[in-house]
Amino acid sequence: xxxxxxxxxxxxxxxxxxxxxxxxxxxxxxxxxxxxxxxxxxxxxxxxxxxxxxxxxxxxxxxxxxxxxxxxxxxxxxxxxxxxxxxxxxxxxxxxxxxxxxxxxxxxxxxxxxxxxxxxx
Amino acid sequence: xxxxxxxxxxxxxxxxxxxxxxxxxxxxxxxxxxxxxxxxxxxxxxxxxxxxxxxxxxxxxxxxxxxxxxxxxxxxxxxxxxxxxxxxxxxxxxxxxxxxxxxxxxxxxxxxxxxxxxxxxxxxxxxxxxxxxxxxxxxxxxxxxxxxxxxxxxxxxxxxxxxxxxxxxxxxxxxxxxxxxxxxxxxxxxxxxxxxxxxxxxxxxxxxxxxxxxxxxxxxxxxxxxxxxxxxxxxxxxxxxxxxxxxxxxxxxxxxxxxxxxxxxxxxxxxxxxxxxx
Ligand SMILES: C[S@@+](CC[C@H](N)C(=O)[O-])C[C@H]1O[C@@H](n2cnc3c(N)ncnc32)[C@H](O)[C@@H]1O
Numbered sequence: 266x267x268x269x270x271x272x273x274x275x276x277x278x279x280x281x282x283x284x285x286x287x288x289x290x291x292x293x294x295x296x297x298x299x300x301x302x303x304x305x306x307x308x309x310x311x312x313x314x315x316x317x318x319x320x321x322x323x324x325x326x327x328x329x330x331x332x333x334x335x336x337x338x339x340x341x342x343x344x345x346x347x348x349x350x351x352x353x354x355x356x357x358x359x360x361x362x363x364x365x366x367x368x369x370x371x372x373x374x375x376x377x378x379x380x381x382x383x384x385x386x
Numbered sequence: 387x388x389x390x391x392x393x394x395x396x397x398x399x400x401x402x403x404x405x406x407x408x409x410x411x412x413x414x415x416x417x418x419x420x421x422x423x424x425x426x427x428x429x430x431x432x433x434x435x436x437x438x439x440x441x442x443x444x445x446x447x448x449x450x451x452x453x454x455x456x457x458x459x460x461x462x463x464x465x466x467x468x469x470x471x472x473x474x475x476x477x478x479x480x481x482x483x484x485x486x487x488x489x490x491x492x493x494x495x496x497x498x499x500x501x502x503x504x505x506x507x508x509x510x511x512x513x514x515x516x517x518x519x520x521x522x523x524x525x526x527x528x529x530x531x532x533x534x535x536x537x538x539x540x541x542x543x544x545x546x547x548x549x550x551x552x553x554x555x556x557x558x559x560x561x562x563x564x565x566x567x568x569x570x571x572x573x574x575x576x577x578x579x580x581x582x583x584x585x586x587x588x589x590x591x592x593x594x595x596x597x598x599x600x601x602x603x604x605x606x607x608x609x610x611x612x613x614x615x616x617x618x619x620x621x622x623x624x625x626x627x628x629x630x631x632x633x634x635x636x637x638x639x640x641x642x643x644x645x646x647x648x649x650x651x652x653x654x655x656x657x658x659x660x661x662x663x664x
Pocket of ligand 1: 402403404405455456457458459460463494495496497498501526527528529532581582583584598599600601630
């Protein structure tokens with residue numbers, strides 16, 4: 266079973282994402298901000314990460330850069346999932362090591378399609 | 387809706403487009419045809435049927451047919467056919483057509499354009515190998531509304547997130563308001579034309595590749611056979627036909643056979659395959 270870390274400061278979004286990912290047979294772990302997520306990755310690196318951008322404490326982009334610098338930080342496929350939907354943000358995310366990008370609002374079909382594209386499904 | 391009206395509508399739609407409306411789908415009639423009725427200033431489905439019977443109004447009949455067709459499409463639908471195109475079909479064609487350096491591709495039920503445009507993006511990504519080649523993509527559909535949408539190359543945020551890798555979105559689309567528009571350069575690689583698959587495609591010329599995906603599924607057996615016959619007349623001897631994931635030639639026609647080892651791909655039953663499959 267593959268694991269996926271869901272990073273979002275909204276409990277509702279985490280819950281929705283968890284439901285979708287569990288249906289796709291992922292083992293789901295949650296984090297409410299970037300620094301929590303980074304701790305998670307240090308103790309156990311997930312196969313996939315669904316990542317919000319704007320969060321308190323540490324935002325998604327900062328987390329991504331720090332995570333990629335860890336040993337084994339190249340392993341997870343990172344899919345951004347954010348309301349930031351302009352070209353500049355998308356480009357910055359890709360340059361910083363994101364594999365895919367979901368513009369909110371999202372649904373299960375989009376998540377499935379994107380996870381397919383990065384090879385998690 | 388009463389049985390006679392249902393029969394009248396389903397006959398009408400089948401004659402015009404080949405589309406089969408089954409009784410189980412009758413619930414769709416209401417939700418899809420009410421907006422059509424309203425647009426034409428008619429009170430309900432009863433009045434709509436009345437008007438069709440009495441006036442034989444061409445525009446109304448077209449709108450009814452259009453409303454009953456499924457236009458759903460997505461970029462790189464099912465992925466596999468596009469991988470095959472890139473890794474198997476195109477490399478072989480580049481050898482087989484080396485003398486003329488000309489390839490013609492037909493997207494036979496292109497809906498809002500995602501299928502031909504996916505091919506354009508792949509071709510663009512391979513442009514180093516394509517120097518000096520002329521690739522013509524003809525994309526057709528019965529629906530003028532879908533063709534207009536395709537020509538504009540304008541997609542919602544939802545549509546560009548289905549099947550389209552983010553790198554290709556960034557590379558080939560521009561954001562305009564809350565929509566995304568494909569590059570004019572890529573759009574100009576496709577010629578869009580209105581064409582009914584019930585008609586003979588010889589007016590479109592001959593093709594090396596035909597994509598006829600996710601449309602035969604709505605037709606009955608004789609209509610499928612009729613459409614496949616037309617395609618076989620315009621497909622080159624070593625050409626390839628792509629059908630959708632739930633479609634096959636088996637039990638429909640013996641003019642085509644599956645390409646061994648390549649799901650969804652078909653070739654002339656007596657054809658020489660340009661496509662080697664080992
Ligand atoms: C479900 S879409 C398939 C789009 C695309 N080929 C794909 O696989 O994603 C089916 C399309 O077939 C078109 N269609 C239905 N009947 C047709 C006919 N008789 N001639 C041409 N196009 C037809 C519809 O207008 C619709 O756009």
